[in-house]
Amino acid sequence: GESVGLHLPTLSVQEGDNSIINCAYSNSASDYFIWYKQESGKGPQFIIDIRSNMDKRQGQRVTVLLNKTVKHLSLQIAATQPGDSAVYFCAESRTGTASKLTFGTGTRLQVTL
């Protein structure tokens, strides 16, 4: 069936270190992937996206890597800051499914001082 899953439910990282949040998907037809950040009491906030014709995309302090061979997606956050503490979701969609995004279960990132 369809699934988008995350390997680690909680990730603890020291301030200043790099964070890596992983996500696996099961459907090889998935061709668009997004990372969202959700802070406590707020709605998900777009971070970065990537299409299946790419394997890497960089933003400000964030990088998304896509490995279609093993159906794996990761979000790297450089120099993690306390403000990065949140739950991170990956989401995927497939051509022909219109605007339907399927979300993963989320990883909580805790930044320690």
Place this chain on the structure above:
Amino acid sequence: DTAVSQTPKYLVTQMGNDKSIKCEQNLGHDTMYWYKQDSKKFLKIMFSYNNKELIINETVPNRFSPKSPDKAHLNLHINSLELGDSAVYFCASSRVSGGARGDTQYFGPGTRLTVL
């Protein structure tokens, strides 16, 4: 300059009641969505409207009825509320019908519904 807004932010009600949640976006987007987030933070799409037309209707009880009076508004009406309806409901919008075209969905702040 709120992009996607929802009212109310909190809603506490008794089982069996009927309630509505309102959503408005000022981004000029054509597509709007309703998502449900359960206690384990799992987010699942419920409905999507494009230019006031329903384009996604997931397996949602027919007690839930979305209404889009214009493309800037998408309201969610829930009849005969049940305990299992307790969740956070998020509205979102995107420029066009997104998905593989890569149109980002922008989320509202959420409405926490508690059914007693």
